Amino acid sequence: MAVHPLDAMQSAPDHHDVLYENEKVRILDTRLAADDRTPVHAHEWPAALYVLSWSDFIRRDDQGNILADSRGKPAPAAGEALWIEPLPPHYVENVGSSDLHIIAVEVKSS
Template identity: 30%
Template sequence: MKKTTLLVFAVTASFAAAPSHAEVDAAMCAGFDEAAKLPKEQDAVSAAPENHRVLLENEDMRVLEVIVRPGEHETLHHHRWPSVMIVDELPKFVNYDKDGNEIKSSAQTQERPEMPVVMRIPPQVILHSIHNTGSKPFHAIRIEYKRACPGQ
């Protein structure tokens, strides 16, 4: 899928599907209170700007393009809001926590998942970083919902 098509799809879907407090299930907001206390300097855009580019941001959402190049290891960071991530390039990668322990991703459980992979992700309270061990870039669009959980 062309990147432009993916971007148009993601941005359109984010506006059409922007969840309200009533529509978000409890699992998508698990850890929100803890995530809200995380240092802003460890937010993905602040801590790893070379891998997270803001495509759109307003009071309700932030849309990021996420790229991790072959051989690259991101800086540790977090994602404080629930999100939907659309992955259209998925090389081999390892996701690590702050102590260097591997975190298994649902995108890694299938041998060759059909692209794009779409994941619903609650706030990530664990600092993490991706190490791209493949030969092509990891590429995704991440739609973060700033006001989806009660208390946001």
Template identity: 40%
Template structure:
């Protein structure tokens, strides 16, 4: 599904970092030298700009929504229907992700918390 990369192969600049490149959907709610915690929101029909996630992370969706995940113009993943119930917590482990974008193809907003681990 994702554009996972090995941290040693990282080659993208800070301008593609999620907070810089997709600030309407990624907001820092805590950061120190060990972790960065992002609030991720994506309204129905919204398609966020291409961006990256430099560090491995755990992401919990407390308000899941159906999405399309793209690498460039290619759709590499589309959520199945139906999604888990609203309020049902779902989580995923993510390796660092190269350039990608996400589109909310649902009728409800997506809301998640992403904890990025800087020292892994």
């Protein structure tokens, strides 16, 4: 199965570790320290996210336009789960004071 040319593991490996992968799922351990920023990357599959620790962030597209800004929204607690659709090329800036740490279970298309 071909992966997106900006796949997170190719374009942002310092922020993502593969915990498990097969033809149906890929489980990523995603970490972003306070005041850090990822390189531009993409996630081509939808994912269930499990929050280990939260921090405010801004997600921007590859042109710098804001796609999401978590500031001013209720923060998910550690242990909370979320769903996210595939993400086009983007980068994430941790604008909070703690680490953003999430386990992502990406569901591959069959």
